[in-house]
Amino acid sequence: MNTVLVIVALATVATAAAAMSRPSLLNCVLLLTVSWTGIAAFYLWAGAEFAAFAQVLIYVGAISMALMFAVLLTRRTRSDFPPARASGSRAAYAILAGAAVAAVLLAAVARSSVAAAPAPGPASTVRQLGVQLMGPHAAALLVVGVLLTVALIGAVVLAAGAGPARPEGTR
Amino acid sequence: MSPAATPDESLLERAPVLARDWLTGFLPGPARWLAGSLLAVVAVLLVFATLFALLTLAERKILGRVQNRPGPNRVGWFGLLQPVADGIKMLIKEDLVPRAANPVLHLLAPVVLLAAAIMTFAVIPYGRHLVPVELDAALLYFFAAGSATELAVFMAGWASHNKYSLLAAMRALAQLISYELPLLLSTVPVVLAAGTLSTTGIVAAQSGWKWNLVPHWLVFTPCGAAGFAIFMVSALAESNRSPFDLPEAESELIAGHLTEYSGFKYALFFMAEYFGMCAASAMAVTLFLGGWHAPLPALEAIPSYVWFSAKLLALLLGFIWVRATMPRLRIDQLTRLAWKFMVPLALVNVGTAAFWSLTFPWTGPLQLLRWAVAIALAAGPFFLLGRGLTSGLGPRTYRYA
Numbered sequence: 001m002n003t004v005l006v007i008v009a010l011a012t013v014a015t016a017a018a019a020m021s022r023p024s025l026l027n028c029v030l031l032l033t034v035s036w037t038g039i040a041a042f043y044l045w046a047g048a049e050f051a052a053f054a055q056v057l058i059y060v061g062a063i064s065m066a067l068m069f070a071v072l073l074t075r076r077t078r079s080d081f082p083p084a085r086a087s088g089s090r091a092a093y094a095i096l097a098g099a100a101v102a103a104v105l106l107a108a109v110a111r112s113s114v115a116a117a118p119a120p121g122p123a124s125t126v127r128q129l130g131v132q133l134m135g136p137h138a139a140a141l142l143v144v145g146v147l148l149t150v151a152l153i154g155a156v157v158l159a160a161g162a163g164p165a166r167p168e169g170t171r
Numbered sequence: 172m173s174p175a176a177t178p179d180e181s182l183l184e185r186a187p188v189l190a191r192d193w194l195t196g197f198l199p200g201p202a203r204w205l206a207g208s209l210l211a212v213v214a215v216l217l218v219f220a221t222l223f224a225l226l227t228l229a230e231r232k233i234l235g236r237v238q239n240r241p242g243p244n245r246v247g248w249f250g251l252l253q254p255v256a257d258g259i260k261m262l263i264k265e266d267l268v269p270r271a272a273n274p275v276l277h278l279l280a281p282v283v284l285l286a287a288a289i290m291t292f293a294v295i296p297y298g299r300h301l302v303p304v305e306l307d308a309a310l311l312y313f314f315a316a317g318s319a320t321e322l323a324v325f326m327a328g329w330a331s332h333n334k335y336s337l338l339a340a341m342r343a344l345a346q347l348i349s350y351e352l353p354l355l356l357s358t359v360p361v362v363l364a365a366g367t368l369s370t371t372g373i374v375a376a377q378s379g380w381k382w383n384l385v386p387h388w389l390v391f392t393p394c395g396a397a398g399f400a401i402f403m404v405s406a407l408a409e410s411n412r413s414p415f416d417l418p419e420a421e422s423e424l425i426a427g428h429l430t431e432y433s434g435f436k437y438a439l440f441f442m443a444e445y446f447g448m449c450a451a452s453a454m455a456v457t458l459f460l461g462g463w464h465a466p467l468p469a470l471e472a473i474p475s476y477v478w479f480s481a482k483l484l485a486l487l488l489g490f491i492w493v494r495a496t497m498p499r500l501r502i503d504q505l506t507r508l509a510w511k512f513m514v515p516l517a518l519v520n521v522g523t524a525a526f527w528s529l530t531f532p533w534t535g536p537l538q539l540l541r542w543a544v545a546i547a548l549a550a551g552p553f554f555l556l557g558r559g560l561t562s563g564l565g566p567r568t569y570r571y572a
Contacts, residue, residue, distance in 0.1 A: 026329060030276070033322060053311040061318025065348050068325060072341060126308050126368050 005045055012038030025071045033064045050126050180299070183474040187214075188300045211303040215292050223445045224254035230491045237495040261438035269332060269431050276330030281432070281439035284323035288446035290316040295453045296374050298463045298476030309370040310362065313454055314355060317409070320447060321347040324411070324428055327440070331431035339427030342502055346408060346415065349509035354405035356517035360394040360524030361458045374462030383468055388461035393545035394524040397553070399459040401517050403489075406451035408509070411444060412490060414497035415505060452486035453479075460486075512556050523548040 012035050019031035036059035043052035133141050182189075195206040228243065228250060235242025243250035268277055293316075294309035296302045306312050321343065328340025362368060365376035379387045389395030408415040429440055456462060460482050463475035470478075500508070523545055530541045 030322075030326065049306065050308045050311065053308055053315040056315035057311065057318050060322065061315070061351065062348070065321055065325075065344055069341075069344055069348075072337075072344075126311075127366075 005042070008038055008041045008045060012042070026068065029064055029067045029071065032067075033060055036060055036064070050129055181472060181474065184299060186474075187298070187476070208303075215303060216289070219292065219446060219449055220442075222449060223442055224258070226445055226449075226487060227257070227441075228254050229488075230494070233488070233491050234495050258438070261435050264434035266434040266436060267431070271332040272431060273330040273332070276326045277431070278436070280323050280327035280330060280428075281436045281443065283326065284320055284443040285439050285446065287316055287319035287323065288443045288450060291450040292446075292453070294370050295450070295457055296371050296462055297453075297479050298474065301463075301476055302371055305371055306369065308368045310358060310368045310373070310458075313370075313450075317447070317450070318351070320409075320443070321351075323443075327432070328428035331428065333431050335425050335430050336428050339430075343411070343428065345502065345506055346411075346509075349506050350405045350408035350415075350513070353401050353509065353513035353517040354409055356514070356521060357398040357401035357405065358458060359517075359521045360398045360527075361389055363521075363524045363528050364389055364392070364395070370457050370462075374457060374464065377461040378464055380468055386461055386464060386466055388459065388464070390459040390461075392527060393542070393549040394520055394527050395459055397516070397520045397523065397549040399455065401513060401520065402455055402459065403486075405513065406448075406455065407490065407493065408505075410447040410451055412448060413494040414499050416499060448487065448490055449483070452483050452490065455486055456482040507560070512560050515556055516552055519552045520549065 015031045015038065016035040019028045019035060022028050022031065037056060040052045040055040040059075043049075043055060191207055191210055194210060195203045198206055231253070232242040232250070243253040246252040246256045268274055291313050293304045294302075294306055294312055324343040324347070325340045328336040328338075328343065331337075361373060365373040367373060367376070377386070377388050381387065385391060390399045429437060432440060456479060463479040465471045465473060465475070465478050526548060527541075527545050530537075530544075533541050
């Protein structure tokens with residue numbers, strides 16, 4: 001069972017690392033999609049099938065599409081791809097920032113106590129999940145819903161605010 | 172795996188389970204389970220590959236009849252061997268990859284597309300004992316597995332390094348994003364009514380008859396009927412079928428994302444389209460048409476998988492009929508239909524479903540009120556939104572010179 005986890009983890013990390021190093025943006029998106037699928041596989045391994053399917057549906061199905069759409073629509077000339085190589089100082093800053101995040105994460109992991117033998121997780125069904133979300137966590141669900149609705153309305157306002165496009169030279 | 176058969180069912184009903192037990196009976200426990208699963212995979216693949224071959228022929232024959240021509244009739248009796256000839260042709264054709272194409276993605280695209288289409292077959296209950304995989308979140312799995320198709324179409328279009336293919340990829344993205352939403356929303360009433368995401372649970376919730384005559388299928392409720400209509404239109408768009416076949420519009424984009432594909436890779440795309448169509452129809456049967464349940468109590472003697480196949484074939488013929496009848500939409504009409512019509516309609520339908528399940532205990536004259544309100548909630552927005560969609564496009568006047 002643990003070999004499966006190691007393979008999944010390696011694939012996830014490797015594709016994420018490859019995505020960061022590719023010059024072509026679209027290649028990055030496709031590699032990131034593989035990485036997200038790896039995270040879904042991890043959820044599946046951990047027995048959270050609902051979270052796994054939701055992860056695939058949302059990340060592979062929707063977010064990757066949104067990313068690709070953004071890349072394709074904002075690309076103006078062929079020279080936009082691939083961008084110029086980063087300078088040395090920029091790389092140094094990037095490594096510094098990355099190291100800081102890694103240090104914080106490692107400190108958190110090191111301080112938390114991990115039980116030697118993990119207890120068997122509760123077998124959660126979709127029904128239990130729904131009852132939990134609609135019962136004790138209803139407020140959080142509503143807040144998230146309101147947040148997303150506000151974001152959606154904001155997007156509509158931004159998109160509609162430009163008004164009808166006029167041809168050049170007319171008033 | 173499918174549950175064990177009870178001896179009081181007819182022999183034909185139990186036949187698949189008995190055949191599986193006979194084939195895998197001599198194996199020890201875990202190997203038996205594995206062999207049973209593999210057997211299910213092989214059976215599903217064989218059945219749907221055969222159906223694919225016959226469907227291509229049926230489609231060409233029916234399109235031919237509709238267009239007043241005979242269709243393929245040279246190979247074998249009435250053209251029955253045409254799919255075999257097509258298959259051989261596809262296999263021995265040269266596989267061309269453009270020099271500027273991304274070879275890895277060019278190869279991966281049809282594979283991912285077909286794999287995603289095949290994976291969706293896993294959770295469909297084909298009969299009383301014929302469920303390849305029983306999952307608690309089967310409906311979510313179905314849509315998650317199907318979501319990779321968009322990615323594959325995009326990969327095909329982008330990796331080909333061809334302007335027509337790239338345009339097709341953009342169109343496919345816009346189309347699939349637009350129709351994913353109504354497709355998902357149209358299944359919410361089913362989940363509300365059945366109270367589960369498992370496909371077997373949804374089919375079980377549709378068992379039984381009212382007055383021994385009208386089956387408890389969801390399509391016979393107002394929200395179910397509206398959901399079924401929205402689901403079918405969205406499924407048509409999701410499977411890139413006419414009138415929503417904009418990504419491969421022959422007349423404007425040559426063949427869209429298929430332009431640079433030949434030989435067996437092209438055949439894989441073709442296969443994936445038909446598999447997607449079959450999976451969407453099978454899901455529609457499961458969600459709205461009572462799955463494998465017989466329409467009348469007296470007809471229950473006929474095995475469940477026969478009923479499922481009959482409903483599936485009826486829906487597939489409907490798909491072909493639509494293709495023969497409807498002209499292709501324009502891309503702006505397509506997205507407008509999705510966002511201004513289908514999505515609001517699907518959202519209202521969720522409300523209708525909530526009303527329908529909340530008023531379940533109503534009896535007597537209140538029952539009539541329940542039906543009236545639900546029908547008004549389902550049909551009213553349809554007409555209002557439909558009027559808004561076509562306003563200003565009113566009857567066209569023709570002036571002759």
